[in-house]
Amino acid sequence: MSSTVPDTERAAREARWAESLRGHGRRVTRQRLAVLEAVEHAPHAVAEDVVDAVRAELPDITVQSVYVVLSDLTESGLLRRIEVPQSPARYETRVADNHHHAVCSSCGRIEDVDCAVGHAPCLTPSDTHGMTIQVADVLYQGICADCRTAAQAAD
Amino acid sequence: MSSTVPDTERAAREARWAESLRGHGRRVTRQRLAVLEAVEHAPHAVAEDVVDAVRAELPDITVQSVYVVLSDLTESGLLRRIEVPQSPARYETRVADNHHHAVCSSCGRIEDVDCAVGHAPCLTPSDTHGMTIQVADVLYQGICADCRTAAQAAD
DNA sequence: ACACAATTATGAGTAATTCATAATAAGGTG
DNA sequence: CACCTTATTATGAATTACTCATAATTGTGT
Numbered sequence: 539m540s541s542t543v544p545d546t547e548r549a550a551r552e553a554r555w556a557e558s559l560r561g562h563g564r565r566v567t568r569q570r571l572a573v574l575e576a577v578e579h580a581p582h583a584v585a586e587d588v589v590d591a592v593r594a595e596l597p598d599i600t601v602q603s604v605y606v607v608l609s610d611l612t613e614s615g616l617l618r619r620i621e622v623p624q625s626p627a628r629y630e631t632r633v634a635d636n637h638h639h640a641v642c643s644s645c646g647r648i649e650d651v652d653c654a655v656g657h658a659p660c661l662t663p664s665d666t667h668g669m670t671i672q673v674a675d676v677l678y679q680g681i682c683a684d685c686r687t688a689a690q691a692a693d
Numbered sequence: 694m695s696s697t698v699p700d701t702e703r704a705a706r707e708a709r710w711a712e713s714l715r716g717h718g719r720r721v722t723r724q725r726l727a728v729l730e731a732v733e734h735a736p737h738a739v740a741e742d743v744v745d746a747v748r749a750e751l752p753d754i755t756v757q758s759v760y761v762v763l764s765d766l767t768e769s770g771l772l773r774r775i776e777v778p779q780s781p782a783r784y785e786t787r788v789a790d791n792h793h794h795a796v797c798s799s800c801g802r803i804e805d806v807d808c809a810v811g812h813a814p815c816l817t818p819s820d821t822h823g824m825t826i827q828v829a830d831v832l833y834q835g836i837c838a839d840c841r842t843a844a845q846a847a848d
Numbered sequence: 849a850c851a852c853a854a855t856t857a858t859g860a861g862t863a864a865t866t867c868a869t870a871a872t873a874a875g876g877t878g
Numbered sequence: 879c880a881c882c883t884t885a886t887t888a889t890g891a892a893t894t895a896c897t898c899a900t901a902a903t904t905g906t907g908t
Contacts, residue, residue, distance in 0.1 A: 565854060565905050585895075603856050605896065610855090623776050626895055640824050649822040661816070661831060667804040668838030669795050676816060677830045683823030720874050720885060740864080758887050760865065765886090781864060 551575070555616075562614040572596055573607045574631065577617060582628045582639075582648045622648065622677065640678035644685035651678060706730070710771075717769040727751055728762045729786065732772060737783045737794075737803045777803065777832070793830065797837035799844075806833060 555574045556566040564570070569592070576591035577583055583591070589604045608629060611617040620628040622641050628648065638651045661674040681689070710729045711721040719725070724747070731746035732738055738746070744759045763784060766772040775783040777796050783803065793806045816829045836844070 567855065567905075569856070598857090600857060601895095602858080602897085606856070609897095621776065621778050623774075638818070640818065640821050640826065642824060643827070649824060651818045651821055661833075663793070663795065663806045663831075663833055666795050666806055666833065666835070669797060669804060669833070669835045670841060671795065671833045671835040672798070673834045675832045675834070676818075677832070678816075678818055678821065678824070678826045679828045679830065680821070680824045680826040686825060722874075722886065724887070753888090755888060756864095757866085757889075761887070764866095 548575070551578070558616060559614075562616065564610070564614055568596060569599060569603060569607050570611065572599075573604060573611065574616065577629045578631045581630045581632065581650075582620065584626045584628055586626070588629065620648070622646075636673070638676040638678065640680060642682035642685055643679050644681055644689075647682050647684075649682075651676075703730070706733070713771060714769075717771065719765070719769055723751060724754060724758060724762050725766065727754075728759060728766065729771065732784045733786045736785045736787065736805075737775065739781045739783050741781070743784065775803070777801075791828065793833065795833035795835060797840055798834050799836055799840035802837050802839075804837075806831075 552571050552575070555571055559566050559570060572592040572595050573588055576588045580587055580591060585601070585604060585608060588608065589599070589601055592599050592604060608617065608619075612619045612629070615633060617629050617631060618633045620630060620639060622628060622639070625646065630650075632650065636653050638653060640649045640651050641647070661676070663671060663674075707726050707730070710726055714721050714725060727747045727750050728743055731743045735742055735746060740756070740759060740763060743763065744754070744756055747754055747759060763772065763774075767774045767784070770788060772784050772786060773788045775785060775794055777783060777794070780801060787805070791808050793808060795804045795806050796802070816831070818826060818829075
């Protein structure tokens with residue numbers, strides 16, 4: 539009982555996750571709840587981060603099981619998978635809106651960026667060679683404030 | 694001498710590649726020229742495709758060497774690497790403009806899409822949390838004309 | 849509490865790529 | 879032109895990030 543965070547908040551979140559899982563025809567398991575909690579608390583986490591976080595609660599969970607759960611939750615729409623170059627896949631619980639991501643090419647940190655227009659696809663490409671576009675994912679690349687400051691200090 | 698394509702054209706292209714390589718402080722090797730030719734003739738090719746194409750000319754080249762050459766050419770800016778979900782990295786020689794890509798979620802085919810505005814970054818995100826944006830890569834996902842026709846025929 | 853399908857665990861396997869080190873070759877120099 | 883230096887490529891092994899097949903377990907409706 540050393541936690542300063544009330545268990546009631548967590549219980550409430552888990553109840554919402556449970557409802558969401560059932561709504562997608564999925565069973566409610568401790569593994570799924572723990573993975574959802576982990577990703578909720580560490581947005582853009584990679585699978586390994588999720589394993590570490592989940593093991594605080596379920597010490598014997600295997601890496602493979604976490605991959606299965608992550609894939610299933612992504613397929614059912616409770617998680618979104620983000621693919622960034624030079625990095626394993628990342629996950630987030632923010633799935634309702636079509637937002638984008640900015641990655642720092644120096645340190646790799648990732649920030650959410652709101653969609654330029656607000657709905658998906660938020661961009662209308664010119665000539666798509668007959669393809670019907672459903673989604674436009676934008677990946678901004680640049681330098682974050684910290685890395686810029688560090689680079690200027692080095693001059 | 695069964696080729697119907699004049700060797701002079703190829704020689705001219707290779708001379709341009711050679712000049713470009715030297716301009717980037719790189720030595721001109723048969724491996725690099727063959728990789729550049731392969732990617733030029735098969736845009737969006739994956740490493741394995743490049744190995745196959747290059748081996749028509751240099752039968753003993755190893756997969757690892759092709760990876761080294763591809764990485765080096767990408768770093769020096771002669772090639773651009775494209776990362777598409779569910780696919781190994783792809784390469785193209787079109788590096789001068791900031792264009793984007795559309796991938797068919799059914800068959801995986803990739804098409805070039807001109808930049809919405811014409812210069813990089815071609816999109817101005819709203820709030821970047823202090824990050825200075827340099828490039829905006831857009832990945833459109835949708836259904837290509839062929840797959841749409843096939844799906845309709847199946848109804 | 850039971851049954852049965854959904855889910856997770858276990859152990860192995862794979863694809864794509866990287867790494868360390870040795871051999872080779874490009875290109876400037878004498 | 880032969881030589882030397884360093885860049886480049888070859889070789890063999892290793893690694894990362896996942897995936898797969900199958901067995902054990904656990905939710906959930908009845």
